[in-house]
Amino acid sequence: MTDAMLLHINGQKWSVPLDGPLTLLDALREHLGLVGTKKGCDQGACGACTVLVDGQRVLSCLMLVAQCEGREVTTIEGLSQGGRLHPVQQAFVRHDAFQCGYCTAGQIMSAVALLAEGRASSDDEIREFMSGNLCRCGAYPNIVAAIRELAAAEGR
Amino acid sequence: MTRTLVGDPVDRVDGPLKVTGTAPYPSDVTRPGMAHAALVQSTIAAGTITRLDTLKADAADGVLAVISHRNAPALAPGPRMEFGPSLRFPLKDDRVLHVGQHLAIVVAETAEQARAAARLVEVEYAPTAPILAIDDPRAPVVRNLWGLEMQRGDVAAALAAAEIVYDETFTIAPETNNPLGLFATVAEWDGARLTVHDSTQWPMLVRMTLATMFGIPERDVRVRVPYLGGGFGAGLRVWPHTVLAALAARVVARPVKLVLTRPQMFWSTGHRPETVQRLRLGAARDGRLVALDHEATSTVPLEDENLYPIILGSVDFYACESLATHDRQVRLNIPPPSWMRGPGSAEANFAIESALDELSYRLRMDPIDLRLRNYAEVQPRSGLPWSSKALRDCYRVGAERFGWRARTPAIGSMRDGNWLIGYGMAGLTYEWYMPPCQVNITLRRDGSAWLRSAATDIGTGTYTIATQLGAELLGLDLRDVHVEIGDSDLPPAPQSGGSGLAGSLGAAIHDGAGKLLRSLVMLVAEDQRSPLHGRRSDEVAVSDGRIYLKDDRSIGEAYVDVLARHELAELSALGECRARPEGTGMAPSGAHGAQFVEVHIDKDLGLVRIARVVSAIDGGRVLNEKTARSQIMGGAVMAIGMTLLEETSFDRGTGRIANATFADYLIPVNADVPELDVVFVGEPDRFNPTGAKGLGEVGLVGVAAAIANAIYHATGRRIRSLPITLDKLL
């Protein structure tokens, strides 16, 4: 095991100390101060820790940092550019697609990927392919509404 | 022109923080020099610890302390509250009272080291036979501990004489609140002063409890929770892990952070207790209820108490002359249950609204007509008119939006291929709750206003409705009003619980804004330099940051000018809510509602899918249409889980929770939830100065019965136990 690993996160290089096994989620939250990605279960069952790796949505709580070497990681912090909210973030605010906000970063990263995957052609499709992101506050209908609007705007 | 802000679907003011991941939750907090903690928990439900060996743990990498009953500093017992005592301090002695009881807290430099060391603590027990089942004859039973039982009329005689008698038992499995946000405490001592960032819905309670247990003045304890990753009742008690984190911080003389794991969220932050209700009804052939006997049993741990008001749910719901309620609590070797959304009310409603549905079939009456037949025009308990009650509108509007008329009452008469279709409905009335609350309202020289209170926003929208109220009452732009909450140093506020906060805080803001404006008027009235010199409060109005004559808007001045001229940095007032219903001639009312559900049931596989929900709610004046809708929808989603999916499964022999993960304990996912239609009806409430009624819990109440009633309509199966899983329908 090397002493540190270089990760590509949100377009920048970050050095993560490695004195033992480390998940990507813990690296983000405990070592890099990127606490926007949340830990809801740490067992791959809730989706709150969803980030993008090479543009694909994954669960950072089940990925070892070592598996991310040389790959591009995008977190919620990397979504808004220069203080402007990303269209997905704006749509979530407009549609009240969150309440407590804890699952929201994961929902948003998942939604970004969902739209890129082309899986927002119907409400049922959105519901099914967003089911990997739990929301205990029950904001699901508004999450669907936000994504529906985004898909329409993209002409999908 | 007055611009109404209250009621408008204003976007949440904390929205940008939440969608960018920058809202700080307790588990996000870091402090300089912070150490990390992990817990050791018991694996048996009853007995004593015979050996607790921390040698290996003490010697592990990075470990700063291992605290158990053997070396824990003594703490005073926590205070007793009206809802119950503080929880037993788990390190008090060598006794084990439930699986998951905290036996030690390990502190280390990193979270990983703390967890690794916790695994090295060796524990041996002398187990005794645990008492785990609600019907175990050995379990001690507590009767009417809270004095909730009520009698009116003569239930025995009325039941004996009734034309129709109904007698059924309803059981509801335990469930776990499971907010997504893992509960966390970051505790830090500065001399004898303690600051905790804590996952709580009630900062003032945490402050009082910690102050009492550590023997320090309350003013030396500060509890901070600007954001919480959901609560649903889990944050309404001061859990042992919070106390342990504070204790650990004192022992190692460094800030200590403890983040619970998801399995620990099942053990250590309460749950909805298992309940059994026996409901006996007597009715006349025209559907009028003549007798109601409601016996409820819930669970409590061996050495704890929990006010669990199931039987209050039947007292004022319908007009029924003879009524008797019985409250039983069974002591078991279980982790302490607490409250979960609509505690008591959700359970009582499931029983009563299922029962009325059953009666409606027996009497061949439309279920809504049966409710209307028993409509409580005045509060049954007091005979006083309600401060507001638009329940009839809830039934009417809800039925219309749902298309209730399309229902063919015959069982199984509605189908679509392999799917049986059922329509079900339920009514609900929620308890009024309006605890005392204070808010400081300050107008600053720059024209901004600050509202400060120790209230919390647990996803309910407190930040936003407070901003709207402040803006409307003070005549300011939304962006000039700032709300600070989640801090026990701020003026005291009640919990986010019992659906009381919006009403209490709103009333306090109303009071404070009024006081602030009156003092502003006093300033200008006595000031010869002011165009409003000599004017009275009732002659002026406010908007756009100006105070002016109602009759002539041009005569007035901007707040900033008044403050500047008087050389004031700011103007403040303390708003208070101290609700006093006595002598008002009305019974203050909580929200009312009607829930309508369409279910689809696979005729062979028993799969239950919710096709539609319509919730018609009388919440008085709705403070924010967007966030209010979200609260109701969120309640409906949680109710889908309660009704069809959720059960905290305890191993019969050991008391272990067998499904303490998000993969095994099933909460609704996006695909479980259809379009949820929410409509608000009614008038502003007459008792609350803002006209609002609490909405945090009503969205959940009634949905379970509506679903169960719809399942009956589709299948002819009357299921009186929750969750209604498909194996019950095969």
Add this chain to the structure above:
Amino acid sequence: MPAFEYVRAADVAGAVAMATADPGASYLAGGTTLVDLMLKDGVVAPATVIDVGRLPLRGIRLVGDALRVGAMTTMEELAADPTVASRVPFVREALLLSASTQLRNMARIGGNLLQRTRCRYFRDATVAQCNKRIPGSGCGAVAGVARMHAILGASEHCIAVHASDLCVPLVAVDAVVHIQGRSGARSVALTDLHVPPRDRPDIEHVLEHGELITHVDVPLLPVGARSTYLKVRDRASYEFALTSAAAALVMRGAVMTHVRLGLGGVATLPWRARAAEAVLEGARADRHTFRAAADAELAAPYTVDGTRFKVELAKRTIVRALETVTGVSS
């Protein structure tokens, strides 16, 4: 998490040599089983983790009548393959009904086949009775909360379910697993890869320590075949199966031929329903026959209190799957 050494394998031969030489080594593919079990549940603690995720074992190509699927292909990649969609559609259905997109982007085919059970008596190290973790200690699930447990291939020694959806259509089509070991390559029918627990639930498959699955050959269904994967579960998505069935056949008029049937959610290993197939093959497609096939397959289940309901549910699942794939409804 317990400490381990992380090594990335440069090639298949190197990986196999390293693993074979080290009894404390485990392969890491996507991590959705290993990281979970190892780091979160603390049930396994390999001293060395050999990351094989970047080995050139990824990709799908047609080889004769079968799709050769590299073991490091992700579930999402396999689900997106056009030949899978057109020639073994129930494989695609099973994949898309599994887990979540996030997990399918991470999980690899090889790992999916070898996934460990979800049983909470196995995955909770505080449970003393688990023959899979501690041979001879008993089975805590038998008298416990057993809703998600097995009724086929089960006994009082173990009722833990093999939870893979993908394996269900794969056993139905007689997929073949290709393995690289220290002494060379071999292949094993998927139906022979897993072994029932019997009295040694700790032995789950026939792989020797150090053997690595390199690819899986998935025979295509005959042209004109119809297939379906039916997954029955409490919530509408993101849950393991209570029961599931993968059915494929070719209709010749009203007669069923080339019948393939696999069951999931009900067995300790991916279950090929041969008794049911024997009833169905060459028979007329009607509900009576479907039910007879289901009765035959579920003739001797092992049930405990918590799983009793599954017998009837499994039968109805088989019937419904057959109704769907034949177009014959009740």
